[in-house]
Amino acid sequence: MKFRIYRYDPESGATPGMRDYDIDFDPKGRKVLDALIAIKDTQDESLAFRRSCREGVCGSDGVNVNGTNVLACITALEGLKEPIEIRPLPRLAVIRDLIVDMDQFYQHYRAVKPYLINLDPEPERERLQSPADRAELDGLWECIQCGCCTTSCPSFWWNPDRFLGPAALMQAYRFIADSRDQATDERLDHLEDPYRLFRCHGIMNCVEVCPKGLNPTRAIGKIKSLLVKRAS
Amino acid sequence: MRRVGGAHRGLDMWLMQRASALYMALFLVVFAGLLLAAGGLDYQSWRGLFRPLAMKVASLLFAAALLAHAWIGLREIFIDYLRVMAIRLPLLFLFGVLYLGCLVWAADILWSVP
Numbered sequence: 109m110k111f112r113i114y115r116y117d118p119e120s121g122a123t124p125g126m127r128d129y130d131i132d133f134d135p136k137g138r139k140v141l142d143a144l145i146a147i148k149d150t151q152d153e154s155l156a157f158r159r160s161c162r163e164g165v166c167g168s169d170g171v172n173v174n175g176t177n178v179l180a181c182i183t184a185l186e187g188l189k190e191p192i193e194i195r196p197l198p199r200l201a202v203i204r205d206l207i208v209d210m211d212q213f214y215q216h217y218r219a220v221k222p223y224l225i226n227l228d229p230e231p232e233r234e235r236l237q238s239p240a241d242r243a244e245l246d247g248l249w250e251c252i253q254c255g256c257c258t259t260s261c262p263s264f265w266w267n268p269d270r271f272l273g274p275a276a277l278m279q280a281y282r283f284i285a286d287s288r289d290q291a292t293d294e295r296l297d298h299l300e301d302p303y304r305l306f307r308c309h310g311i312m313n314c315v316e317v318c319p320k321g322l323n324p325t326r327a328i329g330k331i332k333s334l335l336v337k338r339a340s
Numbered sequence: 341m342r343r344v345g346g347a348h349r350g351l352d353m354w355l356m357q358r359a360s361a362l363y364m365a366l367f368l369v370v371f372a373g374l375l376l377a378a379g380g381l382d383y384q385s386w387r388g389l390f391r392p393l394a395m396k397v398a399s400l401l402f403a404a405a406l407l408a409h410a411w412i413g414l415r416e417i418f419i420d421y422l423r424v425m426a427i428r429l430p431l432l433f434l435f436g437v438l439y440l441g442c443l444v445w446a447a448d449i450l451w452s453v454p
Contacts, residue, residue: 263420266420266421267419300350300351302419303350303419306350306353307420332354336351336355
């Protein structure tokens with residue numbers, strides 16, 4: 109199989125670029141990550157990429173394959189056009205090869221305070237929720253912070269430092285929607301800003317690429333509806 | 341609640357964009373209906389269409405909605421692509437004046453129909 113992989117080694121001083129690999133590999137039932145590991149094992153041990161759980165749970169191997177952000181570990185090789193082009197996630201600084209600097213991404217995640225804010229004394233066992241309230245969180249909590257959505261969003265490309273991006277915004281809504289959370293107003297105050305939230309124009313790139321099949325655009329729309337309700 | 345200057349502009353602009361789009365959609369449907377009802381599209385029937393005051397007002401509001409929609413869209417584009425304030429703000433002002441001028445012009449055209 110033919111691959112073209114983005115290579116960058118800051119220590120060598122060489123210009124970053126695409127390098128071709130041709131490996132003898134049966135794609136049947138195998139994933140992009142399997143091929144990356146095979147290339148590293150058999151051809152070029154200097155190839156660097158992140159991976160951990162190899163089953164779409166940890167979210168560490170987000171890469172851009174043939175122009176689409178995917179998790180390498182759950183993307184089938186079969187059906188991909190050759191040479192298969194593998195690049196790091198767009199718009200983030202490359203540390204080396206397919207490894208990107210996720211600092212900006214995590215900063216936005218931190219900024220939305222992704223934890224329960226509840227000042228009531230802690231109950232004996234746990235803060236209870238009705239099944240209906242709990243169901244509100246489905247489709248939100250499953251996010252694994254792989255960064256595929258945010259780095260596919262042009263609004264993030266143009267304003268990476270100020271637009272929170274779909275992943276962080278969906279986590280913001282995950283806690284706004286939580287019946288146990290008491291900081292809804294503060295959370296909405298933080299988001300009511302031309303940049304943090306309103307750079308989203310609803311083009312839904314995030315929905316298209318999410319490897320977990322989540323819908324950040326819908327969550328962002330719900331935040332906007334709540335802002336309208338609060339203002340009127 | 342926070343009331344710092346400009347902090348709420350995001351929501352206002354976004355709502356205005358939605359509201360103007362809604363009005364334009366409604367107007368265009370009604371307008372298309374009126375056109376079909378008027379039969380042929382000769383000079384006389386076209387003028388007749390714009391004779392009632394209600395039509396003039398509705399058309400002027402359509403122009404206002406269109407221009408507001410366009411200005412907010414431009415603002416979004418400028419925010420994304422024009423990073424230098426000294427360029428972005430004068431351009432927003434310029435287009436604001438230009439579009440307001442268009443609105444006055446539209447009023448003049450509409451009310452020129454007796």
